[in-house]
Amino acid sequence: xxxxxxxxxxxxxxCNGNSHSFFNHSNLFSILSHFELIYFPLIETKxxxxxxxxxxxxxxxxxxxxxxxxxxxxxxxxxxxxxHHYAKESRYIITAGTCATFGGIFKQxxxxxxxxxxxxxxNEKEDILSxxxxxxxxxxxxxxxxKWLSYVLLMIINRRRIPLDEKNRPQELYGFTVHTGCVRNExxxxxxxxxxxGHKEGCSFYENGCQGxxxxxxxxxxxxxxxxxxxxxxxxxxxxxxPDFPKERLFSTKxxxxxxxxxxxxxxxxxxxxxxxxxxxxxxKRLEKKVIDYEK
Amino acid sequence: MHKGYxxxxxxxxxxxxxxxxxxxxxxxxxxxxxxxxxxxxxxxSVGNLYNxxxxxxxxxxEIIKYTSEVLGQEIQKVNLxxxxxxxxxxxxxELYFKMAKEKPEMIEYFLRVYLSHREVFNDGCEGMLCVSGxxxxxxxxxxxxxxxxxxxxxxxxSAFGLFMGYLGGMVFLKGENILPxxxxxxxxxxxxxxxxxxxx
Numbered sequence: 001x002x003x004x005x006x007x008x009x010x011x012x013x014x015c016n017g018n019s020h021s022f023f024n025h026s027n028l029f030s031i032l033s034h035f036e037l038i039y040f041p042l043i044e045t046k047x048x049x050x051x052x053x054x055x056x057x058x059x060x061x062x063x064x065x066x067x068x069x070x071x072x073x074x075x076x077x078x079x080x081x082x083x084h085h086y087a088k089e090s091r092y093i094i095t096a097g098t099c100a101t102f103g104g105i106f107k108q109x110x111x112x113x114x115x116x117x118x119x120x121x122x123n124e125k126e127d128i129l130s131x132x133x134x135x136x137x138x139x140x141x142x143x144x145x146x147k148w149l150s151y152v153l154l155m156i157i158n159r160r161r162i163p164l165d166e167k168n169r170p171q172e173l174y175g176f177t178v179h180t181g182c183v184r185n186e187x188x189x190x191x192x193x194x195x196x197x198g199h200k201e202g203c204s205f206y207e208n209g210c211q212g213x214x215x216x217x218x219x220x221x222x223x224x225x226x227x228x229x230x231x232x233x234x235x236x237x238x239x240x241x242x243p244d245f246p247k248e249r250l251f252s253t254k255x256x257x258x259x260x261x262x263x264x265x266x267x268x269x270x271x272x273x274x275x276x277x278x279x280x281x282x283x284x285k286r287l288e289k290k291v292i293d294y295e296k
Numbered sequence: 297m298h299k300g301y302x303x304x305x306x307x308x309x310x311x312x313x314x315x316x317x318x319x320x321x322x323x324x325x326x327x328x329x330x331x332x333x334x335x336x337x338x339x340x341s342v343g344n345l346y347n348x349x350x351x352x353x354x355x356x357x358e359i360i361k362y363t364s365e366v367l368g369q370e371i372q373k374v375n376l377x378x379x380x381x382x383x384x385x386x387x388x389x390e391l392y393f394k395m396a397k398e399k400p401e402m403i404e405y406f407l408r409v410y411l412s413h414r415e416v417f418n419d420g421c422e423g424m425l426c427v428s429g430x431x432x433x434x435x436x437x438x439x440x441x442x443x444x445x446x447x448x449x450x451x452x453x454s455a456f457g458l459f460m461g462y463l464g465g466m467v468f469l470k471g472e473n474i475l476p477x478x479x480x481x482x483x484x485x486x487x488x489x490x491x492x493x494x495x496x
Binding site for chain 1: 372422423424425428429431432433435436438439441442443447449450451452453455
């Protein structure tokens with residue numbers, strides 16, 4: 001039997017959110033059974049963190065969690081240097097989460113010093129990409145969806161090619177917007193606002209700051225906890241997979257004289273406004289009513 | 297308005313009906329103008345005219361869409377220029393007054409037919425449905441102005457009413473022969489007033 005690939009999870013500047021998200025995968029141990037788990041912060045293995053820091057282990061698939069900071073040390077070891085040590089020998093390098101991919105929330109504290117592994121927000125880190133571009137898979141998200149990571153791991157195990165976009169994100173996962181599959185699409189079509197949070201009815205794009213129509217991700221195709229998503233339950237999408245995450249005032253839509261500043265991905269503003277003007281002109285009674293009238 | 301392809305004979309005829317009806321409605325009023333009047337002015341039979349528009353109400357709605365598109369296309373040309381919002385305001389005031397002078401029926405129709413006969417337009421021209429060609433370009437103008445920091449971010453309708461209500465009001469006064477000066481002579485002052493009200 002062929003040797004199982006060695007899976008090594010290294011944490012840089014992180015809140016552990018991605019580890020915990022993956023830990024909640026409903027088939028975690030079945031997925032991990034295909035690998036030799038070298039180190040993962042939430043599961044005991046035969047190696048200690050010290051073994052990892054002392055470079056006593058090896059890696060075939062390196063998962064990086066957390067943002068990169070030049071002088072960050074753990075146990076006296078420079079983490080950036082440690083990541084490079086294991087990245088050089090790995091067949092795949094996966095940046096798990098927006099911090100590891102673009103800098104994310106941690107970048108906010110010291111924007112000049114903190115970035116993602118191969119990207120600094122939108123910008124490519126050419127020195128890193130020149131070394132690892134062909135082995136790099138970006139999985140932004142705050143946190144990542146556990147099934148986005150398992151998709152990548154199982155594709156690797158099955159020796160399948162993973163089509164990637166210009167930021168090394170799997171197209172299967174990030175080729176859509178979060179808007180795709182949202183149960184509120186009918187309200188979006190007819191421009192009916194939700195007027196609050198947590199309601200069954202209405203769309204959160206107009207007032208509540210939903211970024212689903214311009215955020216890459218499949219939160220409404222691959223549901224969270226196999227059950228739901230932010231936009232489904234009536235909370236705006238925060239755009240957590242994007243290079244510019246986090247933005248400010250996540251619960252309100254930025255508008256210019258009432259016109260949403262940011263358009264659905266790739267839609268010219270003139271086209272959007274024309275269609276919106278027409279759709280808004282109609283009063284669709286069914287969509288303006290509550291789905292369930294609890295007062296009755 | 298139909299750049300890029302040649303109009304068919306039928307489309308040309310349709311447009312000429314719209315233009316003629318527009319002039320008659322604007323000059324004589326919506327109720328006093330009849331389908332036979334319009335057919336007569338076009339040297340066509342009433343029956344043939346009904347082949348193009350099934351009723352006077354439908355014709356009236358198509359006219360407002362047509363005028364809104366024409367005005368919208370003119371404003372779009374201004375929006376696409378790489379100039380400040382202040383300069384754009386002046387150009388929009390100029391083109392609005394130019395249209396009021398050269399094609400008075402366009403503006404007159406809006407003021408004296410569209411706004412005055414809501415019972416005709418309520419079914420089929422709800423909300424901004426029939427004037428979206430023009431309103432969309434005003435939205436683009438505001439959006440660009442706020443984005444560049446030149447205009448103040450405020451409620452859309454407060455700004456829209458100030459801008460277009462002002463221009464419409466001036467043309468209405470001109471139509472009533474109340475204005476002592478020519479419309480052109482008001483362009484600088486009006487542009488300045490609008491800019492002062494909208495600037496950041």
